[in-house]
Amino acid sequence: MYAQMVTSEATQEDPQKLAAFQARIDAGEKIEPKDWMPEGYRKTLIRQIGQHAHSEIVGQLPEGNWITRAPTLERKAILLAKVQDEAGHGLYLYGAAETLGVSRDELTEMLLDGRMKYSSIFNYPTLTWADMGAVGWLVDGAAIMNQVPLQRTSYGPYSRAMIRICKEESFHQRQGYHIMMKMAQGTPAQKKMAQDALNRFWYPSLMMFGPSDKDSVHSAQSMKWKIKMNTNDELRQKFVDQTVPQAEYLGLTVPDETLRWNEEKGGYDFAEPDWSEFFDVIKGNGPCNTERLAARNKAWDDGAWVREGLIAHAEKRRAAKLAAE
Amino acid sequence: MKTEWPLWEVFIRGQHGLNHRHVGSLHAPDAEMAIKNARDVYTRRNEGVSIWVVEAAHISASSPSDKGPLYEPSESKVYRHPTFFDIPDEAGHM
Amino acid sequence: MTDRDALFEYLLRLGDNTLVLGHRVSEWCGHAPVLEEDIALANTALDLIGQTQMWLGLAGDVEGEGRSADDFAMLRDVWDFRNLLLVEQPNGDFGQTMMRQCLFDAFHFDLLSGLAGSTDDRIAAIAAKALKEVTYHVDRSSETVIGLGDGTEESHRRMQAALDLLWPYVGEMFMPDAVDTALHEAGIAPDLPALRASFDTRIDEILRQATLVRPDNAYAHSGGKTGVRHSEHLGHLLTQMQWLQRAYPGAAW
Numbered sequence A: 001m002y003a004q005m006v007t008s009e010a011t012q013e014d015p016q017k018l019a020a021f022q023a024r025i026d027a028g029e030k031i032e033p034k035d036w037m038p039e040g041y042r043k044t045l046i047r048q049i050g051q052h053a054h055s056e057i058v059g060q061l062p063e064g065n066w067i068t069r070a071p072t073l074e075r076k077a078i079l080l081a082k083v084q085d086e087a088g089h090g091l092y093l094y095g096a097a098e099t100l101g102v103s104r105d106e107l108t109e110m111l112l113d114g115r116m117k118y119s120s121i122f123n124y125p126t127l128t129w130a131d132m133g134a135v136g137w138l139v140d141g142a143a144i145m146n147q148v149p150l151q152r153t154s155y156g157p158y159s160r161a162m163i164r165i166c167k168e169e170s171f172h173q174r175q176g177y178h179i180m181m182k183m184a185q186g187t188p189a190q191k192k193m194a195q196d197a198l199n200r201f202w203y204p205s206l207m208m209f210g211p212s213d214k215d216s217v218h219s220a221q222s223m224k225w226k227i228k229m230n231t232n233d234e235l236r237q238k239f240v241d242q243t244v245p246q247a248e249y250l251g252l253t254v255p256d257e258t259l260r261w262n263e264e265k266g267g268y269d270f271a272e273p274d275w276s277e278f279f280d281v282i283k284g285n286g287p288c289n290t291e292r293l294a295a296r297n298k299a300w301d302d303g304a305w306v307r308e309g310l311i312a313h314a315e316k317r318r319a320a321k322l323a324a325e
Numbered sequence B: 001m002k003t004e005w006p007l008w009e010v011f012i013r014g015q016h017g018l019n020h021r022h023v024g025s026l027h028a029p030d031a032e033m034a035i036k037n038a039r040d041v042y043t044r045r046n047e048g049v050s051i052w053v054v055e056a057a058h059i060s061a062s063s064p065s066d067k068g069p070l071y072e073p074s075e076s077k078v079y080r081h082p083t084f085f086d087i088p089d090e091a092g093h094m
Numbered sequence C: 001m002t003d004r005d006a007l008f009e010y011l012l013r014l015g016d017n018t019l020v021l022g023h024r025v026s027e028w029c030g031h032a033p034v035l036e037e038d039i040a041l042a043n044t045a046l047d048l049i050g051q052t053q054m055w056l057g058l059a060g061d062v063e064g065e066g067r068s069a070d071d072f073a074m075l076r077d078v079w080d081f082r083n084l085l086l087v088e089q090p091n092g093d094f095g096q097t098m099m100r101q102c103l104f105d106a107f108h109f110d111l112l113s114g115l116a117g118s119t120d121d122r123i124a125a126i127a128a129k130a131l132k133e134v135t136y137h138v139d140r141s142s143e144t145v146i147g148l149g150d151g152t153e154e155s156h157r158r159m160q161a162a163l164d165l166l167w168p169y170v171g172e173m174f175m176p177d178a179v180d181t182a183l184h185e186a187g188i189a190p191d192l193p194a195l196r197a198s199f200d201t202r203i204d205e206i207l208r209q210a211t212l213v214r215p216d217n218a219y220a221h222s223g224g225k226t227g228v229r230h231s232e233h234l235g236h237l238l239t240q241m242q243w244l245q246r247a248y249p250g251a252a253w
Helices: A015-026 A039-058 A060-064 A073-098 A104-112 A130-150 A156-184 A188-207 A217-224 A232-250 A275-285 A289-302 A304-324 B031-042 B064-076 C003-026 C035-063 C069-075 C094-115 C121-149 C153-169 C178-185 C192-209 C233-241 C243-247
Strands: A260-262 A267-269 B007-013 B021-027 B050-055
Touching: A039 A060, A039 A073, A039 A104, A039 A156, A039 A217, A039 A289, A060 A073, A060 A130, A060 A289, A073 A104, A073 A156, A073 B021, A073 C003, A073 C035, A073 C069, A104 A289, A130 A156, A130 A188, A130 A232, A156 A188, A156 A232, A156 B021, A188 A232, A188 A275, A232 A267, A275 A289, A289 A304, A304 C121, A304 C153, B007 B031, B021 B031, B021 C035, B031 B050, B031 C035, B031 C121, C003 C035, C003 C069, C003 C094, C003 C178, C003 C233, C035 C069, C035 C094, C035 C121, C069 C243, C094 C121, C094 C153, C094 C192, C121 C153, C121 C192, C233 C243
Parallel strands: none
Antiparallel strands: A260 A267, B007 B021, B007 B050
């Protein structure tokens, strides 16, 4: 997901406090910034929310790649509004992380020097306009699977950020599917483009949920703390079950010959993605890792004089105001 | 040089005359830019008609450990709620 | 030149200005110095794209040949574009982008204020809507120019360089030709040269607060809004903007 493979931190604190904390979570109470919380809970959340925020920001790039080439003025406006929303979502999430005692600049620096990760999906290139459809439909569709349950997460600021994000994000997947519909009903070239986009984004979308974690100790701890709401496999299955009929409606073929409806489990059987590719991407060897990080670093470095200039002006103004009083 | 802009908390009053409500935070060099940034970040969907910003460092918050003494005493003041009083239907709407 | 031709030409100028500038500003998405600026720039670009749809849509109605705003945006070549040279200038650094924005916004605000009182109701209505958006644009861009001009040594130096670079493109905004004169006389558009005084007052105050020096150079490049001589930059912008429509003619998206 946007926060893949976040390992939870072990925690060594007063067992009584831990038990009381767990009881609050079990009772459905929200944990707020000034409340006592285990150090492991705090650290795991910083890592997870930070990674989620980074994914939104890096996630601007593959779609931003097509803003200046959108085919109509309306499509350009829609895409721009969507990518802008992603910047907003990054901002809300950084804000939630900041309540845990880390600054946005610290998180940003950890992204830029590679200490923190972002979702593997954004290391894939967007090559045709149909990719704008596929990203909205599949990538946002997969993200929503995870984000909707996270609205109920135990940490108050995170939960509130997710509520706002889910509300805003509801048009994102629909605009993507709308692009796919237009293309699937379009010229032979457009239809081919749509199929090609599905072929390239299907498995990377399945990878977004991360490898199976049903036996993972870290995931179990995170689920107990209600900062992870479902297992990766549950979400992946749900995503496939929802998406396959949508592909059929478009007249497109999911690139998986083993895909079959399984009456007994009431879901599809499907092929696992190539996990070695996933680990390559996570390690930095995806098709676009270098470009994505370079773009973020360039924006940050080129923007330094602007950030410095505006704060310097604000300080001068404040000093002048004080002097006048 | 450390130049992170201060953090501001943003409060917005919506269309229907309700109180300003906390919507989130953002960074800005000063109050004027914080209001502009709040307009751009938090009212993209026609959410508000009035914005307040306050530097996060200037907010004082109650302590969670005071939760008992601060809020529990009001739980027993049940007579403050209209449902405490049993008024016969014959008396009409009240 | 008939009245209709002049009106059509004038609407293309309005729509092409917002089209090209909106495109330029949208290039920043995902690359701005700080998230808040990234989001704000996208809002500006979205406003400008929306205004484009209205101006070019009206241009199509006036022309009466069934061309849509998208047809104008995607299927004309450089010489048919009627935008000012200022708005097609490349983004450069963030300071150059904000200086370009501030100079255009100051002009745009006065122009739209005049157009809001147009005798043509359709134009007055679009201008009134756009004016609300542009009132915020000029507020924000001037505040940013002041902040960066008065900020650090480096930000000051960069803003002065941006001003020096872009100043020769200011004059064209106020240079009337037969189209402007005809529309002014018909009560449809304001008198262009008369807008200059208000622009100068506003810009001088911004530059004063920004501690920037207005360039002596009074030379003004021209040829954008008449379409006679655009800069080389516009063609490259069009190769991106129009690529899909050109590569797959007639497809619906």
